[in-house]
Amino acid sequence: MNDSLMKHSPAWTTFSYASFGLAAFMLALGLYLMPLDLWGKGYLAMGILMLVQTTVNVTKTLRDNQEAEKLLRRIDDAKTEKLLLGIKSDEA
Numbered sequence: 001m002n003d004s005l006m007k008h009s010p011a012w013t014t015f016s017y018a019s020f021g022l023a024a025f026m027l028a029l030g031l032y033l034m035p036l037d038l039w040g041k042g043y044l045a046m047g048i049l050m051l052v053q054t055t056v057n058v059t060k061t062l063r064d065n066q067e068a069e070k071l072l073r074r075i076d077d078a079k080t081e082k083l084l085l086g087i088k089s090d091e092a
Contacts (some may be wrong), residue, residue: 008016027048031041 031044031048034041034044036044
């Protein structure tokens with residue numbers, strides 16, 4: 001499969017970064033303006049940061065598993081093709 005077909009456009013990448021930045025800014029502003037003590041804001045901020053971290057970790061893990069399965073399928077396909085070519089050359 002051609003890897004260039006799977007790449008996102010620069011516009012989409014820019015939009016993704018901008019939307020993440022805007023969401024993080026709005027969340028930080030809302031947390032700052034929230035009428036809570038410092039310990040309450042700290043607890044919420046810690047929870048938010050941990051949620052973002054685990055979201056990135058899960059996404060990376062799923063992507064790595066998908067890439068590993070794709071590589072294993074390519075190896076299996078190559079072995080099958082080699083086996084079939086070996087059988088065809090024996091018949092000739």
